[in-house]
């Protein structure tokens with residue numbers, strides 16, 4: 001079977017800074033893989049290139065059989081890629097349901113009228129916001145904003161979900177709810193690339209991790225093994241801990 005996502009020799013410069021250097025990795029269908037690394041190591045830049053938000057300076061990105069390297073974000077979304085952002089950015093004048101409804105326009109299937117409303121309600125129920133579609137976004141607590149962000153991503157019916165620190169800022173009980181939700185998606189066979197700093201979440205969710213440092217992949221493999229590697233500990237905590 002072909003890989004769900006295949007990244008080869010990805011490269012990105014910002015002026016004189018090489019933010020991503022020769023990065024290659026792949027995700028099998030249904031895998032939940034962690035993309036880790038200290039601040040500034042290039043993780044979000046990789047996510048931005050996969051979603052089409054940033055053009056690549058080199059390398060290729062394939063989604064299944066399709067080369068998406070040069071596609072604009074709306075076309076990447078139509079191919080079945082959805083993402084969440086570090087900071088939830090709802091449209092504040094719209095209701096919760098309307099915020100979710102909007103992302104149907106970016107999905108790879110068309111839904112109208114009642115069918116669209118039912119899909120929105122289904123996604124809201126999945127994330128724990130059943131019956132709350134008519135609420136104002138400003139009423140939502142932080143965890144509920146995160147749930148809405150996830151419902152928005154799922155409403156486009158993606159095959160690959162990019163979660164960029166979606167669990168950040170949650171308290172311990174909310175974190176458990178967030179992890180459960182991703183596990184539920186995992187159970188449904190969703191392929192997920194997860195940028196995350198919370199190791200409890202990485203250990204619970206990711207069978208495999210890719211670790212970046214200063215734009216390069218420095219380790220890749222089963223999570224428990226990778227997280228114990230001296231090079232990874234050094235990248236996160238400095239020389240004294242390696």
Ligand SMILES: Nc1ncnc2c1ncn2[C@@H]1O[C@H](COP(=O)(O)OP(=O)(O)OP(=O)(O)O)[C@@H](O)[C@H]1O
Pocket residue numbers: 014017019037038039040041042043044045046
């Ligand atoms: N649009 C941009 N213009 C210039 N430099 C950028 C831009 N975006 C990112 N960078 C730089 O590229 C490097 C990688 O940044 P990136 O945000 O990808 O790291 P990250 O691993 O996601 O970090 P964090 O965990 O803090 O989100 C950093 O040095 C950052 O300052």
